[in-house]
Amino acid sequence: MLSKIPFQNKLSLGYSLARSVHFTMQQMSLPFFELLVTGKSKDHPSVKHPSIEPKHLKxxxxxxxxxxxxxxxxxxxxxxxxxxxxxxxxxxHAIRYPKILVDGYYISKRRRDHSAKEFNQEAREFLHDVPEYYQRNFHYQSGGYLTKKSADLYEHQVEILFSGAADAMRRLIIPLMKEHYPNQGENLHFLEVGAGTGRLTRFMKLAFPKVRITVLDLSEPYLKKAQENLTEFSRIDFIHGKAEELPFLDAQFDAVYSCFLFHELPLAIRTKVIDESFRTLKEGGVLGFVDSVQKKDAEDLEWALEQFPVDFHEPFYKNYSQNPMEDLITSRGFVGLRKDKGFFAKAILAQKPFSA
Structure with a gap:
């Protein structure tokens, strides 16, 4: 396959493949902690699940x-x-990895005990500021999304989970955005909701260097981490708030986008986020997001969609996987839907129509 790739692409692809191997090797070390906690060896979910066949892994x-x-x-x-x-x-990277291994031990304990409401003092200080659906240890990670430690480890943990493909999945939304806004972002104002530690924000600023981006997240520790991660860029504003209750004026933004947000929201909140995006978008502006594929998107990966919420605390994922986002978006008034797919993610872009 590599022989058919232009030479100028081979270096970037080679680097990405090597990076994928690196994170896959780190992933293979984590079942050791399941053995320490339970006394039983736990294979990767794709190997353990009884419905998985070699063709699915291939x-x-x-x-x-x-x-x-x-x-x-x-x-x-x-x-x-x-x-x-x-x-x-x-x-x-090297300093963080041992911390992830230690955290893997506590994640395994929570998984064994089905403990998804375990918070230290730092996390408890934020609980009264966030809605009930957010008060949990998503993925059984320490502190949920409410501690500095969680924010420090999160991106590395996600890359381990997806064998080094998480960044490439995030970037699926950019070509769709470039189709709609082919310039460098001059005179444009984007809003990123559920921005986390700002990983996609960085890629969006590199793709649209002249755009202004307002970054919003519900987690104060993650928002602070995003500020630390994005100091090299100008024209970025950071706002603490809910995606379902946006503290902005009507028709304020040219684009509202998110990454890996909707599968962690109840259906009613998903709908509110879409409605708030519609409200705050200018006419002709776009809603865009990257998230998990859903059941109708990838039948060959359905085993993973079933196993993911079992191995990781994702209480709203089953409902998400069974309710196509395309239907929700078009039912709330968006038009001209376009999409792309890669690995376990899909990207969707749709437009707020102009008034008649």
């Missing part, structure tokens, strides 16, 4: 490769610069 690896290849092609096309692949400091 298909998932093929999808991973195709995603990384698409990502390198998008770089070659100039949709976003090669700087999106800039690695972090080797020292920072």
């Amino acid at each position: 298909k998932s690896f093929q999808e991973l490769y195709h995603l990384l290849r698409k990502d390198s092609e998008n770089i070659a096309k100039g949709l976003y610069p090669i700087e999106v692949l800039k690695p972090e400091s080797v020292t920072k």
